Amino acid sequence: MARDVRDESVFAAAERAARESYGRLVAFVAKRTGDVAEAEDALSDAFAAALKAWPRTGVPDRPDAWLLTVARRKAADAGRKRRTGADAQPRLLIMAQELEAVNTASEIPDERLALMFACAHPAIEQAVRAPLILQTVLGFDAAAVASAFLVSPAAMGQRLVRAKSKIKQAGVPFRLPERADMGERLEAVLDAIYAAFAEGWTDPLGADTRRRNLAEEAIWLGRLVAHLMPDEPEALGLLALMLHAEARRPARRDAAGGFVPLADQNAALWNTPMLDEAETLIRRASAMRRIGRYQLEAAVQSAHAVRRLTGRADWPAILALYEALYAITASPVVALNRAVALAEVEGPGAALRDLDALDAETFTAYQPYWAARAALLARAGWPEDAVTAYDRAIGLESDDAVRRFLQAKRDALVN
Amino acid sequence: MQYLLLIYSDESRMASMTPADGQQMSQTFGAYTEALKTAGALVGGERLRPTSAGTTVRVRDGKQQVLNGPYAETKEQLAGYYLINAKDLDEALGWAARCPGATYGTMEVRPIWAMGES
Numbered sequence: 001m002a003r004d005v006r007d008e009s010v011f012a013a014a015e016r017a018a019r020e021s022y023g024r025l026v027a028f029v030a031k032r033t034g035d036v037a038e039a040e041d042a043l044s045d046a047f048a049a050a051l052k053a054w055p056r057t058g059v060p061d062r063p064d065a066w067l068l069t070v071a072r073r074k075a076a077d078a079g080r081k082r083r084t085g086a087d088a089q090p091r092l093l094i095m096a097q098e099l100e101a102v103n104t105a106s107e108i109p110d111e112r113l114a115l116m117f118a119c120a121h122p123a124i125e126q127a128v129r130a131p132l133i134l135q136t137v138l139g140f141d142a143a144a145v146a147s148a149f150l151v152s153p154a155a156m157g158q159r160l161v162r163a164k165s166k167i168k169q170a171g172v173p174f175r176l177p178e179r180a181d182m183g184e185r186l187e188a189v190l191d192a193i194y195a196a197f198a199e200g201w202t203d204p205l206g207a208d209t210r211r212r213n214l215a216e217e218a219i220w221l222g223r224l225v226a227h228l229m230p231d232e233p234e235a236l237g238l239l240a241l242m243l244h245a246e247a248r249r250p251a252r253r254d255a256a257g258g259f260v261p262l263a264d265q266n267a268a269l270w271n272t273p274m275l276d277e278a279e280t281l282i283r284r285a286s287a288m289r290r291i292g293r294y295q296l297e298a299a300v301q302s303a304h305a306v307r308r309l310t311g312r313a314d315w316p317a318i319l320a321l322y323e324a325l326y327a328i329t330a331s332p333v334v335a336l337n338r339a340v341a342l343a344e345v346e347g348p349g350a351a352l353r354d355l356d357a358l359d360a361e362t363f364t365a366y367q368p369y370w371a372a373r374a375a376l377l378a379r380a381g382w383p384e385d386a387v388t389a390y391d392r393a394i395g396l397e398s399d400d401a402v403r404r405f406l407q408a409k410r411d412a413l414v415n
Numbered sequence: 416m417q418y419l420l421l422i423y424s425d426e427s428r429m430a431s432m433t434p435a436d437g438q439q440m441s442q443t444f445g446a447y448t449e450a451l452k453t454a455g456a457l458v459g460g461e462r463l464r465p466t467s468a469g470t471t472v473r474v475r476d477g478k479q480q481v482l483n484g485p486y487a488e489t490k491e492q493l494a495g496y497y498l499i500n501a502k503d504l505d506e507a508l509g510w511a512a513r514c515p516g517a518t519y520g521t522m523e524v525r526p527i528w529a530m531g532e533s
Contacts, residue, residue, distance in 0.1 A: 123504060170526050171416045173503035181505070 014054035021063040022047045023137040025071075027111035029098045031174035036118075036136055037164045042099060046070035047139055064108055072099050112137050113228045114174040116221075119163075120188040121172045128159045129192040130199075135160055138217055148199050148214045186229070190238045190294060193221045197242050215246060226281070233285035237294030240281035244301035247274035259405040267308035275305055296325045300337075315344035332362045340372050348380040367396040371406060383413045417458060417527040418507040419498055423491040424520025426465045443515040451499060456510060460497035491520050498527075 022043060029039040046067045060066040075096045102108055118124075119132040131145045146156035166172065177185040200215025222239040229235045251269035254260055282302055285295050300321045303314040322338035325331075335358055343351035355373055363369035374389035390410035397403045432440070444462075451457035466485035473480050485492065497514065501507040504524070511522040 121504070123508075169528075170524075171418075171501075171503045171507070173505050177505065 011055045014059055015051060017059040017063050018047060018050040018054055018067075019138050021050070021067050022139045023112050023115075024108055024110055025064060025067060025102060026136055026139075027115040027174075028102055028108055030118075030136070031111045031114055032098055032101070034171065034174070035164075035168050036115075037161070037168070039098075040136065042075055043067065043071050045074045064102075068099055068102055072096060075099065110228065111174065112224060114176065116189050116192075116225070117176060117185060118167055118172050118174045120185070120192045121167070122185075122188065123170055123172055124163050124166060125159070128163045129188065130195040131156060132160060132163050133189075133192050133221065134196055134214075134217065137221065140217075148196075186232060186234060187293075189225065190234060193218050193225065194238060194242070194294075196221070197245075201245060215242075218242060219246060231288065233288040233290050234292040234294045236281045236285040237292060237296075237298045240278040240285070240298035241294055241301060243274045243278040243281070244298060244305060247271040247278065247305075253401065257401055259399070259401040261405070262304060263313070267305075270305065270308060272308075275308070278302070278305075291324070293325065293328055296321050296328070300325075313344075315341055319345050332358060333366075333368075336363070336366075336369055336372060340376075343376055343379070348376045351376050352380060365396060367393050370396060374406075374409070378409070378413055386410075387413050416501060416503065416507075417498060417529070418501055418504075419496055419525045419527060420460075420507070420511050420514060420516075421493060421523040421525065422495045422497075422514065422516030422520060423489075423523065424494045424516060425490065426467075426492050426494070429494070429519075430465070440515060440519070447514055448497075450513070451497065451510065456499045456501060458498040458500060460495065462495040463493060465494075466492045494520065 025043055026036070026039045029042065030036045033039065046069075049070050050063070050067055054060070054063075115136055116133055119136060120129045124132065131149060134140045134145050134148075135142065142157040142160055143153040145160075146153040149156065151159075176182070197215050197218035200213070200218060219239070219242050222235075222242050225232075226235045226239045247270050248262070248265060250271065251265035251267070252260055260266075278298065279302060282295065282298050285298075300318055303317040303321065307313045319338065319341040322334055322341055326334045326338055336355070339351045339354040339358075342354055352373075355369075355376070370389050370393035374386045374393055377383075377386035377389055387410055390406055390413070394403055394406045394410065397406060448457065448460065451460075469485050471482045471484065471486050473482075495516065497510075499507065499510055501510060504526075507524050507526075511517060511524050514522055516522055
């Protein structure tokens with residue numbers, strides 16, 4: 001049954017409120033007990049009930065209290081039935097006490113940031129950090145997270161369980177790291193959020209709701225971190241970067257679903273309020289005078305987006321920003337982007353010389369390298385080499401719209 | 416919580432150390448142990464003789480098998496340990512990083528599985 005637009009927005013608001021409350025309660029209880037899985041268990045039934053009830057009844061005045069009441073009743077029921085085994089008894093009692101403690105607190109402190117730092121701790125396997133944050137802070141089940149990350153639900157479930165028991169058994173702390181570790185640890189949290197965003201971003205049409213939601217959820221997490229750590233310029237930088245990318249979503253495909261590269265996008269389709277918000281964030285971050293990777297990446301996007309005002313991307317700025325990014329990251333992908341920017345400033349010949357200096361091995365299976373190389377070769381007047389490079393790019397692409405785009409470019413060289 | 420800090424290092428390199436270097440290493444370990452004591456974190460700790468002095472024992476089908484040498488051949492060997500109290504993993508990692516063993520080799524940080532804990 002289809003819901004109309006109004007229902008859709010009511011449903012979204014109710015779901016948002018339920019996730020917001022759920023995450024705050026899980027974080028608060030988990031910080032006190034050190035046990036994420038148990039905190040989730042204690043609140044899962046109440047969360048499910050809220051997801052079902054709130055779109056119909058509206059969000060209650062005190063959503064946290066609503067969830068807690070249901071959670072305590074369920075815990076008490078489970079305790080009475082004694083179905084969960086003898087050793088579960090004292091644990092349920094502890095959980096009931098923890099939930100009681102939350103209920104009597106005048107205001108529940110927001111420990112979601114502490115929970116995120118636990119999830120992105122270096123003791124936790126890197127690939128599971130983003131899924132773990134999505135599950136614990138936002139309440140997504142393993143199946144939803146698994147489908148977004150293209151992993152089987154069983155495998156994802158297992159990784160999440162393992163990570164939570166590692167947090168508990170190893171005593172991973174639920175708190176902000178010491179100042180000496182802050183830079184690195186915050187980067188891990190931001191990286192996890194960005195990984196979630198990137199997964200959502202790979203579905204440009206937003207046809208797959210789960211993945212489109214993932215980009216939105218990542219932006220929401222980015223807002224949360226930026227709000228809770230307003231003096232961390234990299235947190236602001238990441239949010240600006242994601243907003244810039246998201247603002248271009250409406251322009252990434254033409255009416256027929258065809259891929260539109262950034263340079264050919266209709267700037268009028270970009271989401272202006274989102275771009276404005278991103279620009280404000282970048283300015284606030286740069287005033288703090290602590291430059292970092294996400295701020296630079298956001299600034300690159302900003303230099304692209306300036307085209308909506310001036311008619312042309314600021315390529316010299318983009319080149320300089322990639323230089324700076326390369327100095328920080330030494331990443332081959334950054335080197336590739338720097339070469340592409342160089343082509344716009346000094347022409348394709350200079351860019352190709354740059355590409356030739358890179359280690360080709362690294363890019364054997366990296367589609368953007370071959371697509372960029374092909375375009376540069378075509379511009380430099382080497383159509384045959386360009387066709388070969390396009391073929392490699394086409395063979396490495398999984399998105400059909402992009403594949404068609406590359407094929408059209410290739411065929412134009414042959415005919 | 417209690418954590419065991421296991422010190423792994425390359426025995427052959429330790430064996431070929433000059434006496435001066437050896438003494439310097441002992442001094443740094445001594446200072447580290449004192450720091451742990453002062454902080455009230457130290458529960459225990461010892462240095463181990465090399466694996467060449469080790470013997471492995473197992474019982475199979477009711478028979479004792481005694482073998483000369485270490486349990487497993489590895490590039491770095493267990494050389495010693497500290498048992499410490501720490502409030503959480505970050506504090507334990509902080510102590511592990513300060514241990515001279517982290518510079519000479521590799522530290523493994525393992526939480527103690529207390530009796531009765533699930």
